[in-house]
Amino acid sequence: SGTVDTSSNPKVLSGLTPSTSYEFYVRADCGLDSSVWVGPFAFTTACTSVMAPWNEDFENAGTIPSCWNQGTANSENWLFANTGAGEHIGNNGTMGGTTTSGNYFAWIDDSSPDNTGTTLESPFIDVSSLTNTTLSFFLISNNEGYSNVAFSGDVWDGAAWEVGFYTHNTNTVNGEWEEITVNLSTL
Numbered sequence: 001s002g003t004v005d006t007s008s009n010p011k012v013l014s015g016l017t018p019s020t021s022y023e024f025y026v027r028a029d030c031g032l033d034s035s036v037w038v039g040p041f042a043f044t045t046a047c048t049s050v051m052a053p054w055n056e057d058f059e060n061a062g063t064i065p066s067c068w069n070q071g072t073a074n075s076e077n078w079l080f081a082n083t084g085a086g087e088h089i090g091n092n093g094t095m096g097g098t099t100t101s102g103n104y105f106a107w108i109d110d111s112s113p114d115n116t117g118t119t120l121e122s123p124f125i126d127v128s129s130l131t132n133t134t135l136s137f138f139l140i141s142n143n144e145g146y147s148n149v150a151f152s153g154d155v156w157d158g159a160a161w162e163v164g165f166y167t168h169n170t171n172t173v174n175g176e177w178e179e180i181t182v183n184l185s186t187l
């Protein structure tokens with residue numbers, strides 16, 4: 001709230017809260033004359049990096065977690081609900097094994113057509129305080145006997161994207177949840 005006078009364009013604001021939606025109105029003020037207010041114009045401030053060690057368990061009532069993003073060119077969006085999966089998760093809807101999470105997870109139906117490039121982006125994670133950096137997650141792929149999954153993990157190393165740093169193109173062991181650990185210490 002409040003009024004900010006400025007003659008600069010663009011106007012940089014400070015003191016805003018990360019990952020927060022705001023609205024603003026503008027008008028021209030030429031001394032004795034001023035225009036009508038226009039707006040509201042909405043924007044959301046960027047998320048800050050989270051410090052490692054960090055965990056996301058997707059226990060967010062079936063919605064995308066704060067500071068996560070769907071890829072802008074996705075053919076199909078990731079889902080976070082544990083219902084409606086039908087026969088397309090696990091083996092005709094039956095999932096074996098366990099995860100450390102509870103009820104929810106991120107999933108996508110990669111059945112035909114294969115949606116190459118369907119992206120889910122985590123917030124930036126600051127690993128500078130760690131000496132041994134690893135990424136671990138649980139993965140399930142059991143395509144009723146087929147192996148058409150194409151899963152990869154890209155990592156931002158602070159200067160550039162390491163595309164395909166981790167790849168997986170087969171069903172998980174016994175078609176059950178499998179914990180994957182990726183060593184990131186080379187970055």
